[in-house]
Amino acid sequence: MIGQLEVFVAVARYGTVGRAAETLNLTQPAATWRLQALERDLGTQLFTRTARGMRLSESGRATLPYAERAVRATHEMRAAIAAAARGAAGRLQIGCAPAIGVYMLPEALVQFRARQPDVSVAVRTGHSEEILSLVLSGDVRVGLVRNLRHADISSRLLAEDDLVLAAHPGHPFARRSGVTAAEVREEGLILFDRTSSFYEMTQALFARAGILPRIAMEMDSVEGAKMMVAKGLGIAILPAMAISRELADARLVRLPIDDAPAIRRQVYAIWRTDEPLTAISEEFLACFEGGRS
Known part of the structure; x- marks a missing residue:
């Protein structure tokens, strides 16, 4: 459906199927098929075909603002997914022991914020066993604790x-x-x-x-x-x-x-084995390790 809406919005903007197909990197027959499929799905004719091009029908004018919002939201969604995949946006949830939070974490977060200014950060503090529980429950994604072992947890030495x-x-x-x-x-x-x-x-x-x-x-x-x-x-x-x-x-x-x-x-990073570290978490741990070197 979103591909059909993209063609509809492009035809409304440029007035011809050929120009719309060009901007969307489609063949003209493919663009025509998508537009016709959308009209069949909606049960209405969206354009009036004229010798000079395509003109929005009454139904088309009513449909256009909704289609534009849907296309825009889809593009924003794709951009957000891509940014999260490369660690450029999102939320970092950390749990750590109090001393780590006071004496080690700030320097790491200075470096992390410089690299990822759009990522929001949430920090929970508690003793190592409490942080382990938060990681297991999914309340935080990464814990910074002393060496703890658990069947469902992966760990990595960060600092001493x-x-x-x-x-x-x-x-x-x-x-x-x-x-x-x-x-x-x-x-x-x-x-x-x-x-x-x-x-x-x-x-x-x-x-x-x-x-x-x-x-x-x-x-x-x-x-x-x-x-x-x-x-x-x-x-x-x-x-x-x-x-x-x-x-x-x-x-x-x-x-x-x-x-x-x-x-x-020793200070270890811990995370759930069934939830591998995200790009954001990996970036943060690299900053933490860099701040201790």
Whole structure:
């Protein structure tokens, strides 16, 4: 039907079947057949044939605005489909852990927006298990989480980040080249968010050393713990990505724990295996990886 309407609109515009066929890259017999088929379908004659060309009938004039809207909508639909296929338009739905959303995601989105200004972005945050549920339910298309395994999920390693001991420049530890796990225990730690993987990894570090850390203060976020350290209220094991600016500005110092292994957290992209990544999602992940290189 849309091909027939395109011929009808073109004939109305140019006044002859021959000119309409030329603009639509059709043969004249093919254009004539489509126009006649449309008239049969509608049960009316759309044009009056004259020696000078084709003139709209009363039925044709009544039909034309609807046909023009249908043709225009079809062209817009095709353009939108093509744009979505090449990642030039659409909607990007992301789910990520809070720290990733604050410290990693913004730079990736700056790059992504520069490449795809017409794509709208929606971000949901939650712990990795919550993001997994959102991906499985289809509420988000891509999740940025720690390493999780699920039979219905595909994943890809995107980035790695260290957990590091941070202290205020005025803290006694700041004058040291390194400290021991036992010294950290005696000092007491500012911990954050018992439900996060960061908390689990911090506990595991001391468990491997056979030490139970002493908790000096608890916060509910990385940002809160960082602010307490920056005010000189204690020390904390924090994601390196969260304190990069403070380290550069000498507002915090980073200290190795000499007798403890380095803690590295990996960030993965996850998506439903039965819903392969779209061009838009692939473009975003490329920006995320580029922002970490």
